[in-house]
Amino acid sequence: MNLKQLSEMLGLSQTTISRALNGFPEVSAQTRSRVLKAVRETGYRPNRAAQRLATGRAGSLGLVMPIAAGVDSDVHFGEFLAGLGEEAIKHDFHFVINPSAPEDEAGMVRRLAASGNVDALYIAYVRRDDPRIPLLHTLNIPFMVHGRAVDQSVHDYPFLDIDNTGAFHDATRLLIQLGHRRIGLINGPAHFAFAIRREKGMKKALVENGLPFDETLVHHGQMTDSFGHQVMERLLDGPNPPTAILCSSTVLALGAVRALDRRGLKLGRDMSLIAHDDELPMLKPENFSVPLTTTRSSLRAAGARIAERMISRVLQNGDPAEQELWRTELIVRDSTGPAPRGH
């Protein structure tokens, strides 16, 4: 049963049927109930294209996914998408994901917005000064930014971010209170706003406590187990290793802890460590051999909230530039302890 057949059966135009199904007020209650009865009896499912013609909506949220041969997939993406999906399903929204060469991301955002395939757009992995944000402002389509830029001429855009500066400030302050003076940072790629803010938070706590900021203890790179391991090895081989480490992900911590294990160094005694925890289900900080102290914020909850706000804008034209900043929680477990003596 397609729309044409249903239209012939009921003696109603296809437009009237679509409008009846999509709750338009021009359709009388009597006609609507006739249409709904026929839909139930025939098992007809409205074609999305027809629905789109009637409502002007695609029922979909758009994402651009940068990808290239040799570029690693992102372990955080699935978790975020699960959150988006959990919310989207409540409103019968789907996703349109455009893969894109990394250097063509802005162009792909522009084309996705122009495609008519999506009602709203989402961007993430925001950079210091991100050209996609002013671009989105010109595209005449609702959007949400996960994160926010650091230096940007445009300020009035809708975002959800976590307080990265606050998270790493609080974590660093705890380490200082425990007597640590040399603190390392294994961070994400240096051009991302979240990484810039985490370094800033760490610096702030050091300065507040009259401690020097040692650039040689700060390393930026891909948030993989391998990179965490490599940096920890390098720090331990240095002339004056830190006594504590901040990691921008539990994935980085996995590699860092392995480097400690290999040398027989005990976490929480010989080296303290605090990791940022996105609550990835496959890598729980409480399951590490020494449970990890973390700054915690659910990536999945962020996904659900972002979907909720985009859908609400599409359906109701809600507040266009609401800005949300989520505080993280500092959860103390066994990977942090007093600085070893002699340091």
Added chain:
Amino acid sequence: MNLKQLSEMLGLSQTTISRALNGFPEVSAQTRSRVLKAVRETGYRPNRAAQRLATGRAGSLGLVMPIAAGVDSDVHFGEFLAGLGEEAIKHDFHFVINPSAPEDEAGMVRRLAASGNVDALYIAYVRRDDPRIPLLHTLNIPFMVHGRAVDQSVHDYPFLDIDNTGAFHDATRLLIQLGHRRIGLINGPAHFAFAIRREKGMKKALVENGLPFDETLVHHGQMTDSFGHQVMERLLDGPNPPTAILCSSTVLALGAVRALDRRGLKLGRDMSLIAHDDELPMLKPENFSVPLTTTRSSLRAAGARIAERMISRVLQNGDPAEQELWRTELIVRDSTGPAPRGH
């Protein structure tokens, strides 16, 4: 510049312009070159909806993503999607992902196929006897199955699967050659075809070597670090622990290895372990404190190949029921060794 404006500028109908852009033979070479010149000069990007009307194609691949509150996201999904994306981008295809309640997956597949939003459909996490496969046969849309059913009335469907039986047969045989007699298995959920075949491969090798199959050493569950840890603890606490373990994922191995570490048991000496490795970039088997012996097959390569086959069917109506079975590689590292004496 939209299609209407371009049409007015050139004095050509919108349909003629769309057809020129999409390579239809009815359009003369002269007209086509006029259109292409105008497109280049004006920076016009064809609207997808217009393109779809002209070509009858959406330029998109459909996936249904089962999701529910409280159901963990799948760490393998992002990696598979990266492979799909890498290939899709070459042909300017995008993805439509419909989130779905787990119990409504078949219904969602049906609705996605009927939506007109996708040119082809993909399904994964195939079950023993999977109702989605006969359903897809009735839907009149190209599809690909990642994996294959075990008991299914329908056989002539296009799939790409890895040889799960062969992989775990080979792994078990290696352990037997090393003198192991009691071998455990930490597997994925029991209703999935891949898990059924991996257990079958293990059984086959045991039977071929006259060894008993002990059901108490086989455990099925979510492929998380937590589950791997929990099962390994239980096996070690049992009256007659195995001397070797097969894990269906490096994620399970992560938890299993942690349980060994806690008890001071050395991998490759006190316990041998072989894990299946999907080549997740964040969890490399060679980076474990004792590098893991694995059965290896790239999930990302599978994604790329599945996208390639779907797109080729959409564009050229290629072979509808090609069936591919990829052999896995058995890579020996340090986590396997001779069975401890006295066993």
